[in-house]
Amino acid sequence: MKRLIVGMVSAVALLATPAMAADPVKIGFVTTLTTNAGAIGEDMRNAVELALDHIDRKMGGRDVEVIYADDQFKPDVGKQETVKLVEKEHVDFVAGYIWSHVLLASYKSVVGKGPFLISSNAGPSQIAGKLCDPDFFSTSWQNDQTPMAMGEVLNQKGIKSLYIMAPNYAAGKNMVAGVERTYKGEVVGKDLTKFPDQLDFSAELAKIRAANPEAVFIFYPGGHGPQFFKQYAQAGLKDKIPLYSVFSVDSINIDRLGDLALGTLMTQFWVPDLDFPANKKFVADYKAKYGKYPSFYGAQSYDTIMLIKSAVDAVGGDLSKRDEMRAEMKKANFDSVRGPFTFGNNHFPIQNFYLREVIKDADGKFTTSVVQTVYENHQDPYASECEMK
Amino acid sequence: MNWLLLFEQILNGIQLGLLLFLLAAGLTLIFGIMDLVNLAHGSLYMMGAYFAYSFAGWTDSFVIGVLLALPATLLLGIVVEVVALRTLYDRNHLDQVLATFGLILFFNELVRIIWGPAGLDLPLPDFLNTSVEILPGIPYPTYRLAVIAVGLLVALFLYLLVARTRIGMLIRAGASNREMVGALGVDIKLLYTIVFGLGAALAGLAGMMAAPILTVEVGMGERILIDTFVVIVIGGIGSIRGAFLAALIIGLIDTVGRSILPDLLNLMLPQAAASTAAPALSSMLTYVLMALVLAIRPAGLFPPRGA
Numbered sequence: 001m002k003r004l005i006v007g008m009v010s011a012v013a014l015l016a017t018p019a020m021a022a023d024p025v026k027i028g029f030v031t032t033l034t035t036n037a038g039a040i041g042e043d044m045r046n047a048v049e050l051a052l053d054h055i056d057r058k059m060g061g062r063d064v065e066v067i068y069a070d071d072q073f074k075p076d077v078g079k080q081e082t083v084k085l086v087e088k089e090h091v092d093f094v095a096g097y098i099w100s101h102v103l104l105a106s107y108k109s110v111v112g113k114g115p116f117l118i119s120s121n122a123g124p125s126q127i128a129g130k131l132c133d134p135d136f137f138s139t140s141w142q143n144d145q146t147p148m149a150m151g152e153v154l155n156q157k158g159i160k161s162l163y164i165m166a167p168n169y170a171a172g173k174n175m176v177a178g179v180e181r182t183y184k185g186e187v188v189g190k191d192l193t194k195f196p197d198q199l200d201f202s203a204e205l206a207k208i209r210a211a212n213p214e215a216v217f218i219f220y221p222g223g224h225g226p227q228f229f230k231q232y233a234q235a236g237l238k239d240k241i242p243l244y245s246v247f248s249v250d251s252i253n254i255d256r257l258g259d260l261a262l263g264t265l266m267t268q269f270w271v272p273d274l275d276f277p278a279n280k281k282f283v284a285d286y287k288a289k290y291g292k293y294p295s296f297y298g299a300q301s302y303d304t305i306m307l308i309k310s311a312v313d314a315v316g317g318d319l320s321k322r323d324e325m326r327a328e329m330k331k332a333n334f335d336s337v338r339g340p341f342t343f344g345n346n347h348f349p350i351q352n353f354y355l356r357e358v359i360k361d362a363d364g365k366f367t368t369s370v371v372q373t374v375y376e377n378h379q380d381p382y383a384s385e386c387e388m389k
Numbered sequence: 390m391n392w393l394l395l396f397e398q399i400l401n402g403i404q405l406g407l408l409l410f411l412l413a414a415g416l417t418l419i420f421g422i423m424d425l426v427n428l429a430h431g432s433l434y435m436m437g438a439y440f441a442y443s444f445a446g447w448t449d450s451f452v453i454g455v456l457l458a459l460p461a462t463l464l465l466g467i468v469v470e471v472v473a474l475r476t477l478y479d480r481n482h483l484d485q486v487l488a489t490f491g492l493i494l495f496f497n498e499l500v501r502i503i504w505g506p507a508g509l510d511l512p513l514p515d516f517l518n519t520s521v522e523i524l525p526g527i528p529y530p531t532y533r534l535a536v537i538a539v540g541l542l543v544a545l546f547l548y549l550l551v552a553r554t555r556i557g558m559l560i561r562a563g564a565s566n567r568e569m570v571g572a573l574g575v576d577i578k579l580l581y582t583i584v585f586g587l588g589a590a591l592a593g594l595a596g597m598m599a600a601p602i603l604t605v606e607v608g609m610g611e612r613i614l615i616d617t618f619v620v621i622v623i624g625g626i627g628s629i630r631g632a633f634l635a636a637l638i639i640g641l642i643d644t645v646g647r648s649i650l651p652d653l654l655n656l657m658l659p660q661a662a663a664s665t666a667a668p669a670l671s672s673m674l675t676y677v678l679m680a681l682v683l684a685i686r687p688a689g690l691f692p693p694r695g696a
Contacts, residue, residue, distance in 0.1 A: 034506070034607075035607065035608055036508050036604065036606040036607065036608065036609075038506040038507075038607075039506060039507045039508075042506070168668040168669070168672075190664065191651070191668075192664075192667075192668040193668065194668070194672040197612050197672075198672075199603045199604070199612070200405065200602060200603065202401040202404070202405070202533070202644065203398055203401055203402075203644045203645075203647045203648040204647070204648075206394055206397045206398055206401060206648065207394065207648055209397075210391050210393070210394040210397075223508045223604055223606065226508070226510070226604065227603060227604055230510070230602075231602065234513075234518065234520075234530045234532065234533075234602070235520070235528075235530055236520040236528045236530070252507075256508070256510055
């Protein structure tokens with residue numbers, strides 16, 4: 001009898017504790033792995049894998065499993081994949097999301113359903129403002145912030161007239177609103193192009209020439225960036241009107257851009273040569289493992305994993321302690337590649353923004369380097385619309 | 390309105406129109422003569438661009454690259470026709486759509502395996518990578534002028550081929566009445582293979598012409614295929630003349646519309662409404678036109694005679 005009870009007790013003990021240790025922490029990572037934006041998703045996946053290497057694939061003593069999902073650059077597919085991750089795979093965290101329209105479509109399928117949602121790139125104004133949620137965090141930025149920093153740079157340079165171009169979707173509209181928020185000169189023209197279909201900008205380039213502005217501001221992410229720079233040069237505008245951009249040049253397309261982009265200026269929250277230990281380790285190890293510079297998409301994805309780890313570590317792997325995890329994430333208590341930052345009431349980072357310039361490094365590789373700090377500890381303009389404290 | 394700007398936009402429109410024509414000419418013939426709905430036409434456009442990229446890389450010359458890529462796409466078209474499409478002629482359109490959609494997936498994956506997922510650039514030779522001052526103060530990219538020239542030459546070639554040669558006669562006859570052509574003892578199989586190969590080469594040429602302006606990438610064909618279908622519906626299925634005129638109309642409406650619509654709306658609507666409506670409306674213009682044509686002249690503006 002005694003033996004039986006001991007046996008039963010140990011069986012229960014076996015079932016209870018080790019089951020928790022055996023179950024991995026599950027993270028669903030939604031990104032674009034196909035289409036012409038597939039290279040971005042690949043870079044994010046590389047960075048996630050590097051982050052997992054750095055933490056020995058363990059969080060709070062438990063194994064980590066990352067399930068990658070492909071949104072095919074389409075909001076409806078992104079939502080489907082998200083629903084699958086939440087309802088079929090029962091993931092503990094959903095992360096990733098390059099595109100604002102994909103994140104907006106998928107948002108309600110995660111928040112309030114159990115898992116935490118962490119955006120590794122997209123930062124639509126709606127989620128920073130009225131739709132903000134305690135279970136949502138961003139390791140990137142709110143869309144308006146980066147172009148707002150660029151608006152300040154344009155003011156400092158004394159640019160009196162500006163032509164603005166961006167794709168016509170959630171993020172494109174935010175980017176235009178952002179630069180118009182801070183730029184004090186005259187906006188002489190503005191074009192929103194069909195996204196992602198329109199790749200030929202001949203009509204818009206002719207309008208730019210006719211408007212003859214002192215500068216052009218663009219937001220053309222991913223494969224659209226080189227397209228624009230190339231046609232800008234073919235139209236003979238490259239040496240006439242300086243081009244300022246946000247998110248259009250990244251380490252994925254920079255080799256294709258090459259001399260077309262050399263010397264151009266952009267704003268960003270992160271630059272490969274930022275002097276923080278975590279960033280140096282990230283950039284050096286990424287280059288060693290993959291033979292190229294990481295992109296800002298990668299940097300944000302790396303931070304996503306580190307943020308999740310900070311929360312899981314804090315509760316010792318007990319994922320039922322959601323409030324403690326949320327409180328821990330809110331502290332941003334990890335070594336971010338962008339340096340120390342804090343979270344605002346809407347769970348978007350309050351962080352620095354830098355002006356960066358396209359250069360050639362010592363090995364003759366194209367990369368970007370910090371010119372100056374534009375904003376220190378900048379918070380997005382929608383935080384006040386968010387009801388969270 | 391700035392007249393110089395309008396002139397430049399018209400040139401841009403013609404350039405886009407001629408590019409669409411290269412695609413539409415083949416598609417409309419295949420649809421009109423072979424009664425085959427070929428969704429994979431865009432894949433041939435993509436393959437043309439990739440062939441040109443590789444051949445130009447090997448030979449270090451853009452022109453030789455294009456000259457080699459042209460027969461390569463023609464050959465590919467013939468192989469696709471013989472291997473995959475022959476069995477589909479007697480099936481209904483839905484089966485054809487399904488099968489040719491399968492071809493799209495096949496080619497996209499093939500390209501990914503061979504050339505990789507990242508977009509590629511087909512660099513222009515120096516003599517094309519400049520701009521010409523077509524009017525005082527209006528420099529225009531030389532390459533876009535070259536595209537216009539090639540488009541017009543192909544149109545002329547097709548006109549002569551269709552109107553003046555025996556093959557052309559058979560093509561015209563096929564577009565008007567397929568059964569009768571077969572009944573008269575013409576080798577329909579061979580005619581179909583020729584037509585499909587020709588269509589493939591034209592689509593490939595369009596891909597090669599577009600490649601230096603755009604990016605050589607997976608899925609580039611699907612984007613332009615929709616516009617091409619709009620063109621052949623507006624022009625009248627099976628009609629090369631219709632495809633030519635409709636392609637120019639679509640090119641002009643798309644480009645000029647995109648360029649002047651915001652200003653027009655600004656005159657009529659409050660600023661905020663105009664700036665949201667303009668991009669939405671300008672990307673719909675061509676579809677609005679297609680709906681109008683379908684409502685008023687369902688057979689298209691220039692249907693082939695006898696159809």
